[in-house]
Amino acid sequence: MTELPDKVKIISETREYDGFFKIDKAVIQYEKFNGEMSPEITRLNFNRGDSVGVLLYNKDNDSIILVKQFRYPAYVNNGPGWLLELVAGMIDKGKDAISIARSELMEEAGYEADDLKYLCQFYVSPGGSSEKVYLYIADCHRKVSQGGGKESENEDIQVLEIPLTKAMEMIKNGEICDAKTIIAIQWLWIELKRH
Numbered sequence: 001m002t003e004l005p006d007k008v009k010i011i012s013e014t015r016e017y018d019g020f021f022k023i024d025k026a027v028i029q030y031e032k033f034n035g036e037m038s039p040e041i042t043r044l045n046f047n048r049g050d051s052v053g054v055l056l057y058n059k060d061n062d063s064i065i066l067v068k069q070f071r072y073p074a075y076v077n078n079g080p081g082w083l084l085e086l087v088a089g090m091i092d093k094g095k096d097a098i099s100i101a102r103s104e105l106m107e108e109a110g111y112e113a114d115d116l117k118y119l120c121q122f123y124v125s126p127g128g129s130s131e132k133v134y135l136y137i138a139d140c141h142r143k144v145s146q147g148g149g150k151e152s153e154n155e156d157i158q159v160l161e162i163p164l165t166k167a168m169e170m171i172k173n174g175e176i177c178d179a180k181t182i183i184a185i186q187w188l189w190i191e192l193k194r195h
Contacts, residue, residue, distance in 0.1 A: 004033075005030065005031035005032060005033055005035070006031065007030065007031035007037070008028060008029070008030045008031070009028060009029040009030075009037065010026055010027075010028050011026075011027040011028060011029065011040060012026065012027045013025070013026045013027075014026075016044070021046065021047065021048045022046075022047040022048070023044060023045070023046055023047070024044070024045045024047055025042065025043075025044055025045075026042070026043050026044075026045065027040055027041070027042050028040070028041060028042075028043060029041070044128065045128070045129065045130050046128050046129040046130075046131075047129070047130050047131075048090070048129065048131050049090050049091060049093075049131065050090075050091045050097075050131060050132045050133070050134065051088055051089060051090050051091060051131060051132075051133050051134070052088065052089060052091055052097040052098075052100050052101045052104070052133070052134045052135075052136065053085075053086045053087065053088035053101075053133055053134070053135050053136070053180045053181070053184065054086060054087045054088070054101045054104070054105055054113070054116060054135075054136045054137065054138055055086045055087075055119075055135070055136070055137045055138070055181070055184035055185065055188060056086070056087065056105070056109065056111055056113070056137075056138055056139075056140035057137055057138070057139060057140060057164075057188060058139075058140050058141075058161065059139060061161070061163070062163060062164050062165075063161050063162055063163045063164060064086075064161070064162055064164055064167055064185065064188070065087075065109055065111065065140050065159060065160070065161050065162075066084045066085060066086060066159075066160050066162055066167075066176075066181065067084075067085055067086070067087055067108050067109055067147070067157045067158065067159055067160070068082055068083065068084050068085075068157070068158040068160060069082065069083065069085070069156060069157045069158070070082050070156065071083050074177075074178075080177070083177065083178050084160070084162075084170070084175065084176050084178070084181065085178045085180070085181045086178075086180060086181045086184055087101075087104050087105050087108045087109050087111075088104060088108075088133075088180060089101075089103070089104035089107075089108075091134075097134040097136075098116055098136075101113075101116055101136055101138075102116075105138070106144070106147075107147070108147050108157050108159070109140075109147040109157075109159050110143055110144060110147030110159065111138075111140050111142060111143055111144070111147070112142040112144050113138035113139065113140070113142070115138065115139065116136040116137070116138050117136060117137045117138065118134070118135075118136055119135040119136060119137055119183075119184060119187050120135050120183070120187070121133065121134045121135065122135075122183070124179065124180075133180050135180060135183060135184050135187075137184065137187075137188060147159045164185070164188065164189065164192075167185050168185065168186075168189055171185060171186070
């Protein structure tokens with residue numbers, strides 16, 4: 001097997017936007033598959049940090065717990081706006097994915113979970129964003145509060161329990177259209193069919 005390219009030369013980097021999210025502009029060169037360096041190219045990176053998502057599964061009912069909330073970026077381009085998603089949140093600097101996952105489970109859905117099973121990690125949109133999502137699954141046996149999000153963060157979250165077979169249909173017809181949620185539901189479906 002041939003060696004894969006791995007050289008990158010960063011000629012310059014500048015922060016173009018520095019708000020809640022960050023946008024960085026870089027002039028780079030990278031090693032091409034033939035071993036030569038590319039010409040100088042300009043790339044933008046939407047830097048929003050990494051995030052974590054947890055799919056809550058109710059084995060007794062063969063159902064999943066999802067949350068529904070308004071997402072402005074999903075509203076533009078004639079999108080639905082209100083999305084069904086698994087519980088998720090941004091990973092704060094200095095904190096680990098598991099502690100954020102547990103906090104978001106309580107905050108958004110009102111559940112506590114001891115055992116979070118790691119599924120995978122992936123880039124959301126590597127052509128323009130450095131965000132990586134860490135996905136987990138957990139049993140949902142301990143509902144300890146109503147959930148619904150934090151008012152201080154202007155969250156208005158509805159918590160829904162949906163049969164897994166219905167969720168698969170909702171993916172097919174576009175009612176569930178969030179990538180991390182689709183990945184986790186399909187993983188669960190495949191895993192259950194294997195046993």
